[in-house]
Structures are given as C-alpha cells and as structure tokens.
Amino acid sequence: MTSARITTPPTAGLPLQWRDLWPWGDAQLDRALAAWLGVPGVLLECSGTSALMVALRTLQQLQPTRGEVIVPAYTCPLVAMAVAQCGLQIRLCDLAQDSLDMDADALRGLLSAQTLAVLPTHLAGRVADVALARHCAQAVGAYVIEDAAQALGARVNGHSVGLQGDVGLFSMAVGKGLTTYEGGVLVARDAAMLAALRATHQATVRVSRWWECRRSAELLGYAALFRPATMDAVYGAPLRKSLARADWIEAAGDDFDAQIPQHTLGAWRRRVGVRALARLAAHWQAAEQQALRRSAQLAALPGIEVVGDAAAQAQGIWPVIALRMPNQAMRDALMQSHWASGWGLSLPFVHVLPDYAQYAPLLGAARHDAAWQARDWAQRLVAVSNSAWLSDAQFADLLQALQQFTQRA
Numbered sequence: 242m243t244s245a246r247i248t249t250p251p252t253a254g255l256p257l258q259w260r261d262l263w264p265w266g267d268a269q270l271d272r273a274l275a276a277w278l279g280v281p282g283v284l285l286e287c288s289g290t291s292a293l294m295v296a297l298r299t300l301q302q303l304q305p306t307r308g309e310v311i312v313p314a315y316t317c318p319l320v321a322m323a324v325a326q327c328g329l330q331i332r333l334c335d336l337a338q339d340s341l342d343m344d345a346d347a348l349r350g351l352l353s354a355q356t357l358a359v360l361p362t363h364l365a366g367r368v369a370d371v372a373l374a375r376h377c378a379q380a381v382g383a384y385v386i387e388d389a390a391q392a393l394g395a396r397v398n399g400h401s402v403g404l405q406g407d408v409g410l411f412s413m414a415v416g417k418g419l420t421t422y423e424g425g426v427l428v429a430r431d432a433a434m435l436a437a438l439r440a441t442h443q444a445t446v447r448v449s450r451w452w453e454c455r456r457s458a459e460l461l462g463y464a465a466l467f468r469p470a471t472m473d474a475v476y477g478a479p480l481r482k483s484l485a486r487a488d489w490i491e492a493a494g495d496d497f498d499a500q501i502p503q504h505t506l507g508a509w510r511r512r513v514g515v516r517a518l519a520r521l522a523a524h525w526q527a528a529e530q531q532a533l534r535r536s537a538q539l540a541a542l543p544g545i546e547v548v549g550d551a552a553a554q555a556q557g558i559w560p561v562i563a564l565r566m567p568n569q570a571m572r573d574a575l576m577q578s579h580w581a582s583g584w585g586l587s588l589p590f591v592h593v594l595p596d597y598a599q600y601a602p603l604l605g606a607a608r609h610d611a612a613w614q615a616r617d618w619a620q621r622l623v624a625v626s627n628s629a630w631l632s633d634a635q636f637a638d639l640l641q642a643l644q645q646f647t648q649r650a
C-alpha cells in the first residue's frame with residue numbers, strides 16, 4: 242500500500258478500543274463528564290440536537306412570550322431543524338469578517354423583546370466570544386445557549402466552554418471527539434437552570450429500546466471499522482460515490498434525516514463513554530501539538546489563512562485545522578482535485594442555511610436575513626483533518642498541493 246491509499250477520517254475523533262466495549266462497569270457518564278468538565282452536574286441526551294431541543298423547550302417555559310432564536314447563518318443544519326421542531330422562529334446572524342463567530346453589530350440588529358435565545362457557536366473547536374454575545378443578549382433579556390457541539394474539551398479563561406452562557410451543549414456524535422455514536426450533553430452555570438433542564442428532560446424524553454439497539458449496533462460497527470485498514474471501505478468509498486454524483490451535501494455529511502429522535506442514552510453506551518473519556522484529555526493534548534506544528538506550516542503558504550479563536554484567553558480543541566482560501570474558485574478547485582485523496586479534507590458545512598434547498602423551508606422569513614459574510618466564509622473554508630492517521634508524509638503531499646493551488650492564482 243502506498244501512503245496515498247490510506248484514507249484519513251475528516252476529523253480527529255477519539256478512536257475506541259476493544260476494552261471500551263466491555264458490557265459491565267461504571268455507567269455514570271454524567272458524573273464522569275461533570276468531574277471532567279469541572280461542574281457539579283450534567284444532563285445526558287441522545288444527541289446534540291436533542292439536547293438543544295430540551296434547552297429550547299426549557300427556555301420557552303421560562304419566557305413563553307418570546308419566540309425567536311438567533312443562530313449563526315453558517316452552522317449545522319440540525320440547529321435549524323431543532324428550532325423549527327420546537328415551533329420557534331429562527332433568525333440568522335451574519336458572521337464577522339475576521340472570525341467564524343457572529344458579527345456583533347449584526348447580532349445587536351437582530352436582538353429584540355422577541356428574542357428567546359442566542360446561540361454563539363464554537364465551530365471546528367475554535368472558541369467563540371460568548372462574553373460579547375452575552376453582553377448583547379442581556380440588554381434585551383434574552384438567554385444565551387452556547388453551541389459547543391464541536392468543542393468538548395475546549396476552554397476559556399481556564400474553564401470549560403459552555404458555562405459562560407445560560408445553557409451549554411456538547412455533541413457526542415461520531416467525529417466530534419468523544420463518541421457514543423450519537424449523544425449529547427447539557428450543562429448550565431446556574432443550578433436552578435440545570436434543574437429546569439432536568440425537569441424538561443423528565444417530562445419529554447422517554448426510553449426507546451429500538452433506538453438504543455440501533456445506536457448500540459452502530460457504535461459496535463464504528464468501533465470495529467473506524468481503523469486505518471477499513472477506513473477506505475467505510476468512509477473513502479462512499480465519499481467517492483457522493484463526489485462522482487457531484488453531491489457535495491452528501492459528501493460533507495450535511496444530509497440529515499428529517500426526523501429527530503429523542504430518547505434516553507442507554508447504560509452500555511454510557512459505560513463505553515466513561516472508559517473512552519479517560520483518554521480524551523491526552524487525545525486532545527496530542528492533537529493540539531500536531532495542529533500547532535501543522536498550522537504554522539499551513540499559515541506560511543501565501544494567501545492561506547488558518548482560522549483562530551474569536552475569544553481571548555481561549556484554548557480550543559483541534560478536531561480539524563480550518564483554513565480560509567483566497568477565493569471560492571480556488572477552494573472549489575482544491576476540493577474537486579483532492580477531497581478524495583485520502584488526506585481528510587472536508588467542508589465543515591457546504592452552505593449557509595438559506596442556501597440548502599432542503600433546509601430553506603425551515604427558515605420562514607429568516608431565509609432573507611443578511612448572510613453575505615457568512616456566505617463568503619462558506620465558500621472559502623476548508624477543514625484539514627487533524628487525525629493522527631494523517632502521516633507527516635501525507636501532510637507534506639497536502640502542503641505541496643496547496644502551494645501549487647495558491648501559486649496558480
């Protein structure tokens with residue numbers, strides 16, 4: 242096998258080990274995560290999306306007259322699905338010119354007495370400026386939900402992200418770091434808010450044997466096949482198929498089922514999570530070292546910008562290294578040539594929310610909210626996998642290819 246045939250996964254998810262799958266042991270993943278995050282308690286959900294729905298329903302009960310939720314125009318389409326599912330009206334906030342965070346002026350322009358919540362979002366492990374969003378939200382009495390789906394392990398001022406707003410959520414989906422195949426975590430700075438979230442969970446989330454069986458089988462399959470020897474069969478081959486049809490939405494994994502399952506997270510998957518969590522800090526530490534070394538090499542290429550944290554005093558995590566290319570034509574040409582090269586290139590999301598035909602109907606009037614800068618980000622971003630499986634030799638090939646693309650410009 243030549244190095245070119247090894248397929249790198251698109252993110253540095255924490256690989257599972259066989260002994261993680263043992264059927265017995267400590268199932269208190271909530272306690273383990275609370276200790277790991279340095280908080281008194283957390284609430285477990287079956288996905289980040291389900292966690293967001295629990296958060297939104299809780300806030301709806303606290304402020305029933307407010308019906309709008311402000312999210313970045315460039316974020317996971319599941320966020321729009323969750324907001325719509327709760328019967329709330331989404332509003333799209335444009336991004337800043339110089340960071341992947343919401344633009345503060347655009348945010349102030351959207352906030353009103355109608356605003357239930359704002360979702361500053363830590364995309365790609367980079368830390369958003371939640372203090373600023375909170376300051377803006379407080380002026381109109383709106384809540385702040387930190388979407389830290391992609392940032393379990395990121396810190397700001399020495400504390401976990403997710404605790405500067407009123408509610409924080411993390412995802413344990415495949416590829417986002419720690420995984421129970423699908424899973425979600427809710428945190429809250431304030432004990433009364435955590436209790437309110439727990440009450441909503443108890444009133445709305447049920448056990449589902451069928452979903453637990455399905456997710457357990459998927460987690461087993463993932464543990465068995467998320468390995469260098471089988472990565473090409475389970476990730477590379479389907480990716481090439483999507484790309485052969487020019488279906489970038491499927492290639493990027495942006496094609497979500499319309500139904501959002503809500504159920505509890507079963508004991509066996511919690512046990513797997515407890516055992517894998519013991520390795521997460523070391524995993525992110527090693528990933529950070531690799532990312533800092535490789536970021537410096539990437540940043541040295543003319544025209545290529547490595548995306549950094551928006552917040553000061555931040556220590557993000559590095560599932561990927563996000564790059565901004567000089568223009569869309571160059572980004573698209575790079576992806577056409579090398580998305581399937583096995584280097585783990587991908588797009589965080591293909592479009593801003595209103596540009597997906599299948600999700601635009603969820604937006605209602607918000608499909609007309611200004612998103613110029615967010616669209617520019619969507620068109621120029623590339624995520625380079627920070628998986629340890631991307632060897633130095635493969636990374637050198639990637640650097641050379643990037644250099645050729647920028648020189649051609």
Ligand SMILES: *Cc1c(COP(=O)(O)O)cnc(C)c1O
Binds near residue numbers: 289319413
């Ligand atoms: C993945 C993701 C979600 C949803 O989390 P799931 O666990 O996949 O349901 C929400 N927000 C962002 C920014 C995400 O990347």
